Amino acid sequence: MRNGVKAVVMAGVCVTLLGGAGYGLYNFASAVNGDDGGGAAAVRTGPPDGSEVKGATGAFFAAWEKGDAATAASYTNYPEAAQELLAAYGGAAHIGAVRITPGRAAGDTVPFTVKATVSYAGTSHPLAYRSSLTVVRGRTSHRALVDWQPSVVHPRLRTGDTLTTGESAAPEIEAVDRDGKVLTRVKYPSLGPILDELRSRYGDRTGGRPGVELVIRHQVAADGGRTADTPLLTLAKGRPGKLPTTLSASAQAVAEAAVLKYPESSVVAVRPSTGEILAVANNRRDGFDAALLGERAPGSTMKIISAATLIDTGRTTADGPAPCPPSAVWQSQTFHNLKGLQPDEHATLSDSFARSCNTAFVKFADEVKVDSLTAEAQERFGLGRNNWQIGVPSFDGRVPASGGPDTAAGLIGQGQVQMSPLNMASVTATAKTGSFHQPVIVPLKLDGREPARARGLSSGTSGQLRAMMNRTARSGTAAGVMAGLGGDVGAKTGSAEVDGEARSDSWFTGYRDDVAAAAMVQDGGHGIDAAGPIVASVLRNAG
Template sequence: MRTGVKAGIVTAVLAAMVGGAGYGAYNIVSALNGDGGSGASGPAPARTGPPSGDEVQETARKFFAAWAKGQAAEAASYTNNAAKAEPLLTSYGQAAHITGVRITPGAASGATVPFTVKATVSYGGRSKPLDYSSRLTVVRGLTTGRALVDWQPSVVHPRLTGMDDTLVTGEAASPPVQAVDRDGVVLTKDAYPSLGPILDELRAKYGEQAGGSPGVELSVHHADASVPDTSLLTLAEGKAGKLTTTLSAPVQAAAEKAVKNYAESSVVAVKASTGEVLAVANHRGDGFNAAFLGKLAPGSTMKIVTAATLIDNGLTTANGPAPCPDDVMWEGQTFHNLKSMKPDPDATLADSFARSCNTAFIKYVKQLKNESLNQEATERFGLGQDNWQTGIPSFDGSVPAVEGPDKAAALIGQGQVQMSPLNMASVTATAMTGAFHQPVIVPRSLDDRELAHARGLSPDTVRQLRAMMNRTATSGTAAQAMAGLHGRIGAKTGSAEVDGQSKSNSWFTGYRGDVAAAAMTQEGGHGGDAAGPIVASVLRVGG
């Protein structure tokens, strides 16, 4: 049947139905659609496969239309999690006082639709325009087969990160602060974007102490009570209290610039002689402060602590034996070096440290007690005691006393060992000074909080560690990244393998002058490939 003929029949049938003389018309239409039969047919089978372009467009259109009209329940019905979507969409118009919503979709990329939102926030006789961008993705409903918006709170606003986060407009939860660096330079989110979450943390904790008074704001209220509200729009300015931090604006600027070159990167720099944090920067899609809170295997940067453990337990010295075989077995697991590394049966600890030979360190596993590495990490480097008081939330590192294959893996920064860049910057500071100074981002004098303590290292151990780190920075695995840096320098590279990742995480820590820094780039490869250039850039300014 030609298309025109078929269309004519359907039109005639529809006309007859509208005119009230459509008896039997249902069967004719059904037959044309291939569902013919003598009686009523059952429901059409649920559709499968990715949503078509038309479905993506239509689903987004309906969702946007209902959202813009403030019809929260209807908008939620176009998502695959209406129970979570409806409360947030309701808070958008009620608790957040957002009105006059206009949503403009952009060109879809597959099943993803970018869009812009323009609206007005009104509260207490004050109004301000709200303008931002977000995106949504349309998926196939698992049970219904319908094309639905894949529900994420970030659809409503990109700063909504938790599934139960809400939007609220009213008096701010805490007064604003004017954070300044160690020299009085004002630190803002605009000038230093990755400081945003950190400035929020400082405001939540020290806003009242700094002498400020709250204003009126549109904020993200996070379901996680440990996360401070995120300010999105200020309707009425509060009085900002002045808060002095230990940060250095020039070093912070260098850190911000350096991490932008590598996705999923974080870096911390500290003043080694005091533990004062000079810079903290993250370049991540999720906004997470991995620099302070990351919990990842640090790879061979951990060999700083392991080398100290071997020296302090009298097992070898920097110039003592640490032969580097092709592989070594412990508790049924075989450990290897990089494929390109040639064995060296006559290697010293300094040789194996500079080359980052895994097997040289693991060969000593038999002579170490299960708790040896843990004791060195906690008692001398101040790690893993869960008592750091930096001024904002932070992770103290974890080096548990273990046995079996994990005991060997821990010696090369794998297994159950977890660190953040903050932890490794502190490790390097302790290695170069001999004293553990718990890192801080606001002076202890601000609130007289109790800082963590550790006994540190002997002058002889420090001398050996610094010599090994200097050799690594000048002629070992860190030499390429540290090229061009002069003076008192040292470094250690690391790469940590993670299940499910095609590339290892890149780690690097180093020092120059009185500055120690450490960086981590997820799936960045070898330590010198990504994390190394980040640390070198920071040391070039800060050291």
């Protein structure tokens, strides 16, 4: 009986070995020989050791090279998701002849190089790239497994993405700036996602002819929209069509250089007289276009809209009272000023604006209606209606009618208020000219888009805002950053605290003559620390 039982156990283990894609041999030996002293299989815990990392990656790479998606996926901790993408790799993407060369492991992380061939409709092209993976311990199997991420298959893949090869969804475009200069992702890296989106939207309007490409196809969003395909490799060139944009190659170059000095930074420049977008630049590890799509509390840069609200609702004027106490309480929440700011009970709105006194604005929460700030943002500055048609996707700002402590917090750009650098550049442009011009990145006439509209500001309100912003730039919190800039200038600094983050976001917005720019640096500190120098550089060199 005992031998018979052992035979059954061995047979069962063999089945597991064959069907379980590499179930550890140490478990097999322990179960048969009773090495744990109790007859149960020994379970390994803790991070995989070097031999396990080598074994798991070797088996995964071997199956991937053979095009065996199911087996390769079985060596990961999320086999269903892995199999779907690996099957598309050899199927819809038509990638074959795969050769993977692992590099030297650094603990549980293994870098590797992939060389393969993409073949479609009689055309073949080599494909080469680098990626990496991490090996983890399976939660229930306790096996060493590849920690599944789409980036394992290609470093530019994210959750929900897939790969496909075929005729381009849209012809290539040759995007040109306002002076006819060609804009490329190689020369202007921040424009990569924008150029992809412009191609998706306007490629078939420019007279071009589709080519054959390997692309990343992105997941459909909850609202039914889809981010434009990201081209990885061209197998057969089409004929690009020329697409005019409002961008300025010189301003874009300045913006690209400016954000490189500060991690997690974004900036947008617009022309106040027209709303034309001159430059969009990001320097972010995640590749997200926060300049156009970011949703962050704008801090004290919001005081431009708040000051306009106070003036337009008759609460005060630039030269009217806006006392700056050391603290202010609104519905049991206490608000403070920046460290070192001296209180001034006799301050005017212009004084408190230039010094960026939070408590001065919070004190007006008793007088303004819950929806006053919302109405000002929507009706005067064109924000928060989700109807901007700039030519590519954008976030249009959010200023909800919030009650409770958020009524006061909204006045200083906190609470539920959310903005992007594009939004604040537009706010600055409206304050400068008194007119709201919805930002655009391609001419409206190209596809007959109807722009968002707003009433704009009265000449009296606009004049007071310009005077306060000019004072801020010349002798207020922005003076150090704006020093040396001639012409008609104005600015507003800002910093925004974000839950769970050690440092505040740095915000700064300003104008010089017919250029307005706004920047945001996540975890950048005060407005003058990071965002300010970015904006000043753009204003100095992008006229």
